[in-house]
Amino acid sequence: MYIRLAQIGSNIVTNNDQVQYYHYQCVNDFLADALDTDIIIIQSNNDIIENACSIRKIPKFRYTLLLSESICDLPCAKQLIDGHWSSLNDAIKSLNIKVNRIAQLPNREQKGSIYSFASYLYVNNGMNIAPERNLSHPTLFTYPILDCFFENQSQNKVIDELSKLKVIQPLELVERLRLCPNCDDAHLNYVDQCPQCHSIDISTEVSIHCFICGHVDNQDHFVNRCGLKCPNCLHKLKHIGTDYDRPIENLRCAQCSNYFVDGEVVAKCMVCDRKHTPENLELRSIYSLSAGSNIEKILFSEDLTEQTAQLGEVVGFKHFTWQLDWALKLASRGLFFASLVKLQFDRHNDDLQKFDKNKELRFKEAFINRLAKQFRVTDIITQKDELTYYILLPCTTDELLKIVLERIHTFVDSIVDEESKYLDIKVSVLSLDKELSIKNKVCEIFEKLI
Template sequence: MPTPHPRIAILGNRVSDLNLVQLEHFTDLGGLLAVAVFDVLLLDMPGAYAGRVLSKLRTLPSYRYRLIYCCRDQDSWCEALGDGACPVEASEITARWEVWQERFSLLRQGPAPERFESRVLAWLWLRDHAQVCALRDPEVPQHYRYPLLEALADSEQINSFAWLALMVQQDWLEEGVLVDRVRLCPDCGSGRLNFIDVCTECQALDIARQPSLHCFTCGHVGAQESFLKDGVLLCPNCLNRLRHIGSDYDRPMENYRCRSCHAFFVDAEVQARCLDCGLSHTPDQLRAREVRDFRLAEAGRFRCRQEFSDHSGRHFGRLSLLGGKDFYDLLSWQILLARRYPPPAFSLIGLRFVNLPGTLSLLGEHRGHAFIDSLADRLKESVRETDRCSRSTEEFFWIMLPHTDAKGLECVKQRLNRVAELFSAPEVSDISLRVITLTAPQDLLDQENGELLLARLASELE
């Protein structure tokens, strides 16, 4: 049985001002880890030290997902690994913990997240508005790191930037604020670059800014000092005296001189020399990388609901639910078949459950999952084993019916009317069902593939 109030501990040098009966005080990390795990932990210490403690706690399975607040100033490690500043009111801590506890209880119903991606998604799902935050660190070659990913990786070796790009591609995560844009060596991937000016002719490093003169009589260009002879200007090539600038001579734009090959040039060539591998590249050869924060996407949130509940996962598994990209590819293939070959055609049904996410939030995690289970059962009664389904968001549900013409589509639509009966209860009465249908190939537009088709139908369901 869950306790009505969270067990709260404070780790630090002074007692918190919060008036909590459940509050226990520890002065060192070893003492905290020697007792049973607390529901909420308050770190009352300077931000720099709190960040190091947080980094240690997040690697421990016992405190990996727990709510941990920082009571004093927060450094970037605290922001990346903690749950923000400590709430002023004890009631607010309890309210946040209750929301967290509902989701954590669902997480414990199924098997513990073993895959790295499941651990990261679970951490984000357990807390609203959580992000995978980038941290600037001059000690790493790429200048930025993601402390949360490092803490949850355990012993796995991961490339944080490549993994985040893959999660965005699969729609589990979405991009947040653009933190920075860095240039990396195309050979070793390091961002430790030294930009140097070199000679345009021989690429030597030993160049210097040097005033030069241009003799109009013979066209000789040389260093200004070579034109000086006994206090007057004489061309060292034709020995003519240079009296008037503009008529006898001028100052050319070439202000740089190479001390190796003695060439004169206007602007030096810029090269980026990698301080790790030592190779040099022109700036346009460098690999640009955007550094961003990331948050849980709607598809990722739905995956967590499905993965961390035994019942929900079982029901939707029976619906042959496909991921977004797999469903797009299958639909595009069906479109090509429908256009190239004669009937039988295929049909598509789009369902939008208006106000479903808001209603689930009001119901809470447990009642919300029970309602989703009931909804999945009703859908299962209407869907055939050969049909394929997908959910692009929590509101949108798609059913593809192979070898189904307009007449067969009408029969399926009639069976789907039973789904709307679920919304008659007062607590879910705000949900309404919108339906759109299509039969290929007659209802298709020119050059339309699976992704474009779903986007068009989704806009019509708005």
């Protein structure tokens, strides 16, 4: 039985009767051929992460033994490749270990990305997931392996979900970021501005304090041809600490001439141009990750069920449907009342070609995170699909509902991001009283919110 070995951009393996070799100039040629292989060897060049990601994104190559032609020291490479080429015997040993792990897996590819990713962690036992610094990314750090399994999804949201399921766990704190609360972007510029007119056109002035008369002024007003002389009392100032001193440096605004000691520090987002005080920025910790304690339980003994969310968190749609069904049953007995709100994003058809899909994703994630802060911790929020959100407001009277809707409309109207020009946000509401709850099932309730 032959071992099928594909070499991409390299030719380091000599002929062997056990191996059937395939040579490719680049990754694109290999992917176009779509050949089933047991071992893949790629070049250890500057594109190794990009090339490894391209291979791992293809489901049939996610568990294939992937080696670099030489040692790669990039921490984030270890989550994508299985090591480096040393000899054919070592590669076959690694292949056998991996094949044995794969053989233990149940066939659960149809279960979705979470199962596939949990399987990948199980096959690559002991693998750590290091973040990669990426200055072009909104949060400055990415996890390349997550892009392979959860493409076009928010990595922050994916990490939260995987952490709740205990598929992954934090290993080591790598960085702590502050993000714009409006767009969740870490590209911020911290600048001092005038506390009176908020202009950034400020300059430093060195002052002198005359001990003779107590006069304080700009140092330039004390300088003459003979040295330092107080412009107020006309005494010569010879010895610092005896005749005068220099107090703390002061600032002067060129726009309003305000004179002050400490400027007002603001963080300006370089993406959405919003300004925020440092204490209002969102704090996010970046960790290296490792396999969580629930991987084997998820793969071998349990169906993947949605975990109980914390109060105030966005829950899964399946959980929300169960909660709504429970609320309807209570309401039909006259023991409960609530309101159901639907938020529907609609793209402008004429502008779809202008819209950046990744920006839309980040915009909606930041939007829903900020929206969740407008509600009580007892209110339940879910995302049905990429354009639809539902909010269940328990024990909400008509008067209180009116206030909530005004708050939602005010919040929606305040969104002035570039992305919002291409999206309409429609709000609809339904009161879940006793009569409505008796006559309708959950699916019918959703249909009424058009």
